[in-house]
């Protein structure tokens with residue numbers, strides 16, 4: 001697994017952080033968060049916990065989280081959106097003045113020296129279009145979208161133009177080609193493609209591992225159709241990146257880009273530590289009040305996944321929460337004595353999640 005996570009895999013996050021952000025109470029003492037792209041980390045800081053440990057096996061992902069947080073704390077919102085690559089310019093600037101390098105240099109005092117050097121050495125990658133589409137995942141999604149639009153000629157752009165669900169459903173009927181989509185997903189969401197391009201042999205949805213009864217293709221086809229017909233996709237950054245190649249609509253910007261969230265991040269006094277380590281090593285070192293594990297448990301050895309809660313420090317306070325996401329493979333039989341499973345919150349999260357692909361396991365200490 002560590003080999004799979006060696007490079008920069010995620011830069012935008014295919015996780016809708018409204019879930020963790022809602023479940024995390026304000027002003028906690030200590031929070032644990034898997035790093036990834038950092039887009040799930042930032043809103044947790046907006047809740048102003050006293051301390052936050054950002055943990056990831058990958059140094060590259062941690063470098064991105066650190067940069068993202070520095071940008072959120074020290075740039076204006078317009079600069080932040082431009083710097084990360086959500087937008088192509090800064091409103092109010094003269095047309096020739098937008099300069100990511102200048103913003104980056106301004107962030108230097110707020111970055112560790114190796115992080116500054118890491119990004120400086122890769123400047124040619126991010127100066128033109130920012131960071132959010134640099135990751136291997138985001139690159140793959142964009143490629144899929146291009147095949148979809150240019151080869152299969154399935155142009156979903158008019159559907160994204162809708163301002164209401166009613167209008168969207170009419171446009172969906174008119175412009176979506178369900179049979180083409182189905183045929184495409186059969187290939188694009190096959191075990192072969194997932195393993196070859198994204199998971200390097202560790203795909204949790206392959207037939208001998210997944211807990212989801214539908215095949216990956218049937219699952220994605222049904223869930224995406226649900227998103228297209230029951231949620232306003234103008235508000236969905238994940239579908240926009242997939243189908244349009246960028247976060248095209250203001251309403252679709254993810255939580256980290258919201259004005260109030262950025263304001264709270266600037267206002268927060270959270271002490272952030274970056275730890276390049278296996279989550280199991282860090283979780284046993286101290287009690288955390290909130291633990292955001294992303295989709296990491298499906299990749300742990302079965303016994304360690306089962307004993308995850310029982311191996312946390314005994315001093316973990318009552319009311320502490322853990323949020324686990326999973327894609328096609330729910331963590332098998334986590335031993336939960338002393339903890340309550342928050343079933344109502346789990347189904348709320350499943351319905352709310354913009355990506356439509358995650359199951360949630362949410363625990364609260366009794």
Ligand SMILES: C[S@@+](CC[C@H](N)C(=O)[O-])C[C@H]1O[C@@H](n2cnc3c(N)ncnc32)[C@H](O)[C@@H]1O
Nearest residue numbers: 005034036056057058061277278279294295296
């Ligand atoms: C598992 S990924 C989840 C990303 C994506 N949402 C998905 O569906 O796969 C998030 C991050 O977890 C990190 N990671 C995976 N397993 C880990 C572990 N055991 N300890 C620490 N970090 C881990 C990876 O390096 C990656 O940056």
